[in-house]
Amino acid sequence: MINKILEEIKSSETILILTHKRPDGDAIGSVCALGLLLKSMEKKVQYVVDPMVSKKMKIGPEAIFFADTTDRYFDLVIALDCADTDFLYGRELLKSAAKSIVIDHHVTNKNYGTFNYVKPAVAAVGEIIMDLYEAAKIGIGYEAASWLYLSLSTDTGNFRYSNVTAQTHLKAAKLFEIRNDFSAISQQMEKYGMARLRYLARVIEHIQLLCQNKVAVSYLELKDYENKVMDEETDLHLQDMVNVLRNIEDVEVSVFLKQEKPGAFKASMRSNGTIDVAKIAQRFGGGGHKKAAGCDINGEIQNIIASLKKEICAQNNL
Known part of the structure; x- marks a missing residue:
């Protein structure tokens, strides 16, 4: 299915990325990491994200491109980390393209896309995005590594939850090979007023x-x-x-x-x-x-x- 997703991406020029309402770190991290991958493939990318995203999750420059709606049409829509259209922010935008891809890890996913890649065994959707980078033979950049670490760390409770696997740690280790200053992200996520x-x-x-x-x-x-x-x-x-x-x-x-x-x-x-x-x-x-x-x-x-x-x-x- 990874190869099929890449085929659909390669055949599309304009791509819209969506995620669930009130996005968490996995949602935002996966959205931005995927967007950076698509841009490196010379695709035109638009993000539509719930404006109720926490400011502390905006850890990189890619967040400045978030919009809360769009009236454009796209070749492809990709929905991340969302099991059901009821919880998808901008769900009406699924109709803004002829094809859609759903990438998720919720066991309750309702397979609402044209193509659906649901992998409950992974701790975070960011793990799947890393697989896409590998399959596309494109290196993870400095900023993308931060977004992917946000994804992995938040959906695992800083690697404390039982959803963590050996593969989760191996993927995190790959991110540390790119940059080793992730402690600032964890500290930022844990601060409150x-x-x-x-x-x-x-x-x-x-x-x-x-x-x-x-x-x-x-x-x-x-x-x-x-x-x-x-x-x-x-x-x-x-x-x-x-x-x-x-x-x-x-x-x-x-x-x-x-x-x-x-x-x-x-x-x-x-x-x-x-x-x-x-x-x-x-x-x-x-x-x-x-x-x-x-x-x-x-x-x-x-x-x-x-x-x-x-x-x-x-x-x-x-």
Whole structure:
């Protein structure tokens, strides 16, 4: 499939790259690394990226080319790190080209492209982008190495999560052969301001331990936000709050719920063990990985928590 993807790229002159809403480091890193590869192949590249991308992820000059929409037509559209068009930012732009390629690592991917390359075994889409560089026989440049490191490091929790494989480390080692100053990227990604700390305090206040203390759930409602609405700044402060819950001793599943508008919450789920949170998320219309998933849930917060408790406990005999 790698060779087929390269064939489609080579036969296209104008290429649009998309990724999921509220992009994380894997999404942004993969988008920019792929874009740099395509430009080295003398392709005309356009990025359409959710403007809610964190400023701290804009680690290289390529980020200045991000746009939030386009009215152009393209020879090819490539969607990265997104399992479903419901979560794809600019999904209407899939129609702006006759052909589309989906490159992803989510086991729940719905194969919505003309060509689909889904590889759940890799820890980050950046690993697949590195395979494309190798197949194209094009060297990874200095800036591309930074974007690829952002991809690998963020989707693996700085290489701490169980999705890390020997291949992940080998690919990271190749990046270190290109440049060895990646510690600055990790430090930048881990920094946060006082606003995030204030939200963290509220998240801790709302923690509930369920299912024999194997499940940790917390939430924030609109009334908890400084501006009483979910805006771009607030959303950026709340990224990765679910990982605070996953680090509680004995917890196997963590769920963080953030209210986006009246009666509507977005759930982020993480698993520390054998429990498949993608299956749980799918029950509520979402999806993701076995150990990292999400979904949208409507209702009153305590009713939502009760529904989650019932589903998680029933699926896993807790």
